Amino acid sequence: MGMSIKLLIEQLSDKLNDDQRELLNAADEEQQRLRSLVDDLLDLSKIEAGKMQMEFQDVAVNSLFQRAQKVMVSQAEEKGIRFEVNTPSEKIIVKADPSKIIWVLTNLIGNALRYTDSGGTIRLNAGIYSRIVYLSVEDTGAGIPPEHQAKIFDKFVQVKNERSTGGTGLGLAICREIVRAHGGTIWVDSEPGKGSKFTFTIPSAYLNKE
Ligand SMILES: Nc1ncnc2c1ncn2[C@@H]1O[C@H](COP(=O)(O)OP(=O)(O)OP(=O)(O)O)[C@@H](O)[C@H]1O
Ligand SMILES: [Mg+2]
Structure with a gap:
């Protein structure tokens, strides 16, 4: 999803008005936040379950x-x-x-x-x-x-x-x-x-x- 939003922002750059650009940037920030939340939750549940690969x-x-x-x-x-x-x-x-x-x-x-x-x-x-x-x-x-x-x-x-x-x-x-x-x-x-x-x-x- 992050990629498609970035592509949209790039490809439409001369057609977007300021409001539209702001909306897309906000959507991009939100998807980054959600992705890092999901990554954190996955990491945490994997370590809790003893499933995180440790490389000592x-x-x-x-x-x-x-x-x-x-x-x-x-x-x-x-x-x-x-x-x-x-x-x-x-x-x-x-x-x-x-x-x-x-x-x-x-x-x-x-x-x-x-x-x-x-x-x-x-x-x-x-x-x-x-x-x-x-x-x-x-x-x-x-x-x-x-x-x-x-x-x-x-x-x-x-x-x-x-x-x-x-x-x-x-x-x-x-x-x-x-x-x-x-x-x-x-x-x-x-x-x-x-x-x-x-x-x-x-x-x-x-x-x-x-
Ligand atoms: N160095 C610090 N000084 C003061 N308070 C701290 C410090 N580190 C953590 N805290 C307190 O402990 C809470 C929990 O920290 P934790 O890193 O788990 O969560 P977060 O930083 O709020 O969010 P996340 O790490 O998920 O982005 C923080 O919200 C903050 O209230
Ligand atoms: Mg923190």
């Missing part, structure tokens, strides 16, 4: 961070938000499906961008304690009231406020399923008005001092 490999945390940063850095620049990546001094290798973990990171960063005002900072951190690797995405944004902190990982849960437009409340539910499929957990530490820090764990493959 040994991968460096630095490379996961770099790839997530590459995807998100321009959005941060556009919003005037500092983006810091604190790569650990030792080389941390995890056993993970890289594209799934990058999905989790970009989703957490996307949320952080939405709930942080310009002038704020988003930080990626990594650490390892007794073979468990901790990855976190921290922001200096709006924060989350304590009574909502446990619930936001459930499907369709959004904290009602002026920014919670657009999304569907599936992002964190998918993050949690992906992290679970890696044998890890995910949680949030947050203080309203100060910011939020989302942390998740994945098992290390081995530890290599550089």
Whole structure:
């Protein structure tokens, strides 16, 4: 459907008046939104049913961070938000499906961008304690009231406020399923008005001092 709307907009470009063009653009945006909703729901039900194909490999945390940063850095620049990546001094290798973990990171960063005002900072951190690797995405944004902190990982849960437009409340539910499929957990530490820090764990493959 997306393709046919785009073709319509292109092929009729000199015949459309402004109202018609606006309508078609709105239809295009709506179909993109619906498609991403359907994709998210399918992903979620596949992981919940244990049917999502996981491709585990040994991968460096630095490379996961770099790839997530590459995807998100321009959005941060556009919003005037500092983006810091604190790569650990030792080389941390995890056993993970890289594209799934990058999905989790970009989703957490996307949320952080939405709930942080310009002038704020988003930080990626990594650490390892007794073979468990901790990855976190921290922001200096709006924060989350304590009574909502446990619930936001459930499907369709959004904290009602002026920014919670657009999304569907599936992002964190998918993050949690992906992290679970890696044998890890995910949680949030947050203080309203100060910011939020989302942390998740994945098992290390081995530890290599550089
Ligand atoms: N970094 C954050 N700062 C403040 N609130 C957050 C942050 N991340 C998530 N939240 C809260 O948790 C809710 C759930 O997040 P989730 O990513 O699951 O859904 P969404 O971003 O609203 O929609 P979707 O991810 O489906 O587009 C958000 O609606 C928001 O209220
Ligand atoms: Mg989200």
